[in-house]
Amino acid sequence: MFLEVVFAAGVVLGLLLLALHWHLKRHFSLFERLSIPGPKPSLLIGNLREILAKGQFQATVDWSEEYGRVFGYFEGYTPVLSVSDPEILREILVKDANNFNHRKPFPLAPRKSLGLFLENGAQWHRSRSLLTPAFSAGKLKQMMPIMKTSGDILVDELSRQVTRSSEVDVYSVFQGLTLDIIGRCAFGLQTCAQTDRHDEFLTNIRSLFNTMSTTLILPLVMAVPFLSHFVFALKNVVFVFGMNPVVWLRLKLRDIIKLRKDMGPNPKVVDLVQLMLFPSNSRHTQEADDNDNGMSKQMSEREIVAQSMTFLLAGYETTSAVLAFLSRVLAENPDVQSRLYKEIDNLVGKDVTYESLQNLPYFDKVFDEVCRMFPTASQIVTRQAAESRVINGVQIPAGMNMHANIWALHHDPQFWNQPEVFDPERFSTANKDQIQPYTYLPFGAGPRKCIGMRFAMVETKVAVIKMLRDFSLTLEEHHKVPIELIGRGAIVPKNEVKVKVTKRSGQRTLGIRHG
Numbered sequence: 001m002f003l004e005v006v007f008a009a010g011v012v013l014g015l016l017l018l019a020l021h022w023h024l025k026r027h028f029s030l031f032e033r034l035s036i037p038g039p040k041p042s043l044l045i046g047n048l049r050e051i052l053a054k055g056q057f058q059a060t061v062d063w064s065e066e067y068g069r070v071f072g073y074f075e076g077y078t079p080v081l082s083v084s085d086p087e088i089l090r091e092i093l094v095k096d097a098n099n100f101n102h103r104k105p106f107p108l109a110p111r112k113s114l115g116l117f118l119e120n121g122a123q124w125h126r127s128r129s130l131l132t133p134a135f136s137a138g139k140l141k142q143m144m145p146i147m148k149t150s151g152d153i154l155v156d157e158l159s160r161q162v163t164r165s166s167e168v169d170v171y172s173v174f175q176g177l178t179l180d181i182i183g184r185c186a187f188g189l190q191t192c193a194q195t196d197r198h199d200e201f202l203t204n205i206r207s208l209f210n211t212m213s214t215t216l217i218l219p220l221v222m223a224v225p226f227l228s229h230f231v232f233a234l235k236n237v238v239f240v241f242g243m244n245p246v247v248w249l250r251l252k253l254r255d256i257i258k259l260r261k262d263m264g265p266n267p268k269v270v271d272l273v274q275l276m277l278f279p280s281n282s283r284h285t286q287e288a289d290d291n292d293n294g295m296s297k298q299m300s301e302r303e304i305v306a307q308s309m310t311f312l313l314a315g316y317e318t319t320s321a322v323l324a325f326l327s328r329v330l331a332e333n334p335d336v337q338s339r340l341y342k343e344i345d346n347l348v349g350k351d352v353t354y355e356s357l358q359n360l361p362y363f364d365k366v367f368d369e370v371c372r373m374f375p376t377a378s379q380i381v382t383r384q385a386a387e388s389r390v391i392n393g394v395q396i397p398a399g400m401n402m403h404a405n406i407w408a409l410h411h412d413p414q415f416w417n418q419p420e421v422f423d424p425e426r427f428s429t430a431n432k433d434q435i436q437p438y439t440y441l442p443f444g445a446g447p448r449k450c451i452g453m454r455f456a457m458v459e460t461k462v463a464v465i466k467m468l469r470d471f472s473l474t475l476e477e478h479h480k481v482p483i484e485l486i487g488r489g490a491i492v493p494k495n496e497v498k499v500k501v502t503k504r505s506g507q508r509t510l511g512i513r514h515g
C-alpha cells in the first residue's frame with residue numbers, strides 16, 4: 001500500500017513537472033513564436049542572469065546594439081518588448097494611447113494606492129486631472145520664490161565647500177537642492193537637505209534608491225512574481241528592525257498630510273497637498289476641467305500619501321541627475337559654458353523672473369542636448385497593451401509589456417549624427433526642424449508624458465543661473481573619464497560627479513542691460 005502511494009505521488013509529481021516544463025518552454029518561446037529577436041532566455045529565470053550581471057540599463061544598451069530597434073527579453077518571468085523605432089513609438093505613446101494606457105507593472109509596487117506614476121485606467125485619469133493644475137504656468141510662477149531661495153542656498157553651500165576644496169561633488173549638492181525644492185513646492189515640507197547632509201528625508205531617500213539597485217528581493221520577485229505577496233506581508237516586520245526607508249517616508253508624509261488637513265483649506269496655497277486634500281476649494285485650469293469628467297472626487301488619505309511619495313521621489317531623482325550631467329558637460333566644454341554665461345548675463349535681470357526664463361534660447365539648446373545624451377528616465381517609459389496589435393509588422397499580443405527604449409533612440413546614429421558628441425547646435429532653430437518626429441523623447445510622450453516637465457525645466461534654469469553667476473566650472477585632468485551610470489529606476493551617475501568649482505572674480509555686469 002505504502003509503495004503504491006509513493007508511486008502514485010511520484011507519477012503526480014512527474015506529471016506536474018512535465019506540465020511546468022511545457023508551460024515554461026511555451027512561455028519563454030513567446031518572442032521566437034512572434035519572430036521578434038532577442039537574447040535567449042533561460043527556462044527558469046528568463047534573462048535575469050544578464051540583467052543581474054550587468055545591471056538592467058547596461059544589459060538593455062548591449063541588447064539594443066545586438067538586436068536593433070525592436071527586441072524582446074524576459075525580466076525574470078515577465079516578457080518585455082523593447083522598442084526604439086520612432087514610428088512604433090508614435091503609435092504606442094500617442095496615436096493608440098488608449099490601448100497602451102497602462103504601465104508595465106513594477107514588481108515591488110504596493111497592492112493599493114500606487115500614485116500617479118503606477119496608476120492605470122480610470123484611477124490614473126482621475127489623479128492626472130486633479131494634479132495637473134499644480135503644474136500650470138501660474139503655479140510655477142508662484143513657486144519661483146522657493147526655487148530662487150533654494151538657488152541662493154546652493155550658492156552659499158558651494159561657497160562654503162570651495163573654501164575647503166575646489167573639487168565639489170555636484171551630484172550630491174543637487175540632490176539636496178531638488179529635495180528641498182520639491183518638498184517645499186509640493187507639501188510645504190521644510191527640509192534642509194542642502195545644508196544638512198544628515199537631513200532625515202535626504203538620508204532615507206538616498207537609502208531607498210541605493211537599496212533599489214542592490215536589493216536581492218527585486219530579482220527574486222522578477223523571477224517568481226508570486227513572491228511579491230510574501231514581500232508585502234514581511235515589509236512591516238522589516239520596519240521593526242529599522243530597515244525600510246519606504247515605510248519611514250510614508251509615515252512622515254502621513255504626519256505632514258494630517259497636519260495640513262487639520263489646518264484646513266487655504267486658498268492662497270495651491271500646492272499638491274492642497275489640491276488633493278481640498279479639491280473643491282482649488283481653482284482648476286481649463287485643461288483639468290476639460291479632462292475632469294466629474295472624477296476629481298476627494299482622495300483618501302492613503303492615496304494622498306502615495307501620490308506625495310511619487311512626487312517626492314520623481315521630483316528628486318531625475319532632476320538632480322540632469323543637473324549633475326549638465327554641470328559636468330559645462331565643465332568639459334568651456335566654450336559652451338562661456339556662451340551660456342554670456343546669455344544669462346545679457347538676458348536675465350538681477351532678479352530672476354519666470355518670464356526671463358522663457359527667453360533663453362541657448363540655455364534651451366544646452367538643456368535639450370543634455371537630455372538627449374543622458375535621457376535619465378529612459379527605463380521608466382513603459383506601457384502595457386490592452387488588446388493585440390500589429391504595428392509596422394511587429395505583432396504585439398494583449399498584455400505585452402512595452403519599453404520605450406529612449407536611450408537607444410537618442411544614441412541611434414541614423415537619427416543623430418555622431419550621437420556621442422555633445423553638440424547643442426542640433427537644437428538650433430534651423431536644425432530642430434530636421435529632427436525626425438519621435439526620435440527625441442526625454443520626457444516621454446502622449447497623455448502619460450511627464451507631468452513635472454516644466455517644473456523640472458524651471459528648477460534647472462534657476463539653479464544653473466544662480467550657480468554660473470558666481471562660479472565657473474572646469475574639469476581636472478584626472479576626472480576626464482566618462483561618467484559611470486547606473487539604472488535604479490532613473491539612469492543616474494553611479495558615483496560622485498566631481499567638478500572643479502571656482503568663484504568668479506571681478507565685478508559682474510549681470511542685470512545691467514535688463515536689470
Ligand code: HEM
Binds near residue numbers: 446448449
Ligand atoms: C529632468 C527631470 C525629469 C525627467 C527627465 C522626467 C522624465 C519623465 C518621463 C520620461 C516620464 C514617463 C513619461 C511617459 O511614460 O511617457 C515621467 C513621468 C512622470 N514624471 Fe517626470 N521627469 C522629470 C522630472 C519630474 C519632476 C520634477 C516631477 C514632479 C514634480 C515628475 C513627475 C512625474 C510623474 C508623476 C510622472 C508620471 C506621469 C503619469 O504617468 O501620468 N517628473 N517623467
